[in-house]
Amino acid sequence: MEVKVAELRVKSALTPSRLFDYCVNPYAGCTNACVYCYARFATRFSHPGERWGSFVDVRVNAPSVLHRDLRRSRPGTVYMSSVCDPWQEPEEHYSVSRQCLVLLLESGYPLFLQTKSVLAQRDFDLLAETPGVEFGVTVTSVDSGVATIFEPRASIPESRLRMVEEARRIGLRTFVFLGPLLPGISDRGDGLRRLLDQVAEVRPHVVFVDRLNRRAGMWPDVAEAVQQLEPSLLPEYRRVLFSRESASYTAELRARVAREADARGMLERIVWCLDW
Ligand code: SF4
Known part of the structure; x- marks a missing residue:
């Protein structure tokens, strides 16, 4: 399946979450293309009728917006990410998640990081020995x-x-x-x-x-x-x-x-x- 990658600018980056205090989603859409994915609802208006996994919008200004949002917010746990994989394929080129991670670590907010992509290991240099960070992977079958x-x-x-x-x-x-x-x-x-x-x-x-x-x-x-x-x-x-x-x-x-x-x-x- 071919993937259409587009760059997008957002107005907010640290958003309230149902599961945690906040979530940060550096991408809209997810190239991992899991067939059971519940996150597809998040792009139903921006990508109506498009096959899940065939598109992704890169929120290229998410780091600068997050920087502003963090200064205005109260401390709380941040989930990365609720409707995408932060280390999906385009992250290798864009590093938007890595830039967001740097800011989140500076903030000292507790982090809950979840992925299905081994690219996450690239950012272990930032995470090593950091208190308040939970890191995990999703597996549905081995x-x-x-x-x-x-x-x-x-x-x-x-x-x-x-x-x-x-x-x-x-x-x-x-x-x-x-x-x-x-x-x-x-x-x-x-x-x-x-x-x-x-x-x-x-x-x-x-x-x-x-x-x-x-x-x-x-x-x-x-x-x-x-x-x-x-x-x-x-x-x-x-x-x-x-x-x-x-x-x-x-x-x-x-x-x-x-x-x-x-x-x-x-x-x-x-x-x-x-x-x-
Ligand atoms: S990794 Fe998560 S967000 Fe991405 S397609 Fe799979 S279930 Fe959906």
Whole structure:
């Protein structure tokens, strides 16, 4: 898929967030192109009808605007990023996230940094031994064939997890976000066991667990990916997303993950994100 990159100027960079006090999004759109991505709602007016992952707007003046916003704001935790991957492909050229990071670190605000891109490791020189920084990666399956279909332009899962190990080594508090666990792929059986085995190996401080939820606009891309990977799983995806059994699926998932996490001594590190 070809990606259209455009440069854009913004009026604000430090915005209030539902999950944390603030979020900073140096990009609008995301070249990682995850098929289940919930962030696509954020570009529904600026890029109507365009395929998710096929465009990205670089907020080229985000660092200078952030500099101003930080001077005017009260201290609070900053999430980078809520609707894009701050280290997605264009960051290699633009370094907008890196410039924002420099300012955020100067501010001393606590940071929650989340990515699927190994480019983040470029900025470990800034982050090393910094208190108040949580760094983590999202992984939905450790099968690279699955990741290629569901997260086509993100770094391979194994490299993401190795980055967590490195983040620990440089003194950061780390997390792995397991979400969404993919029905029939990584939410049960061997797929779940292999995922938790590899997560246990890199010893994150916290493990978040999330399920696949129905969000505006994601179903056609998810259905296409499932069709490509294993068409016999489509009824299960419909059951999980659209049927009355959706709530019981959540309870079953929680029990399965708890059992496997407990077997690996990780249960007390799990934070459940299943109830929203
Ligand atoms: S990395 Fe995050 S924001 Fe980017 S496409 Fe994937 S889920 Fe969406």
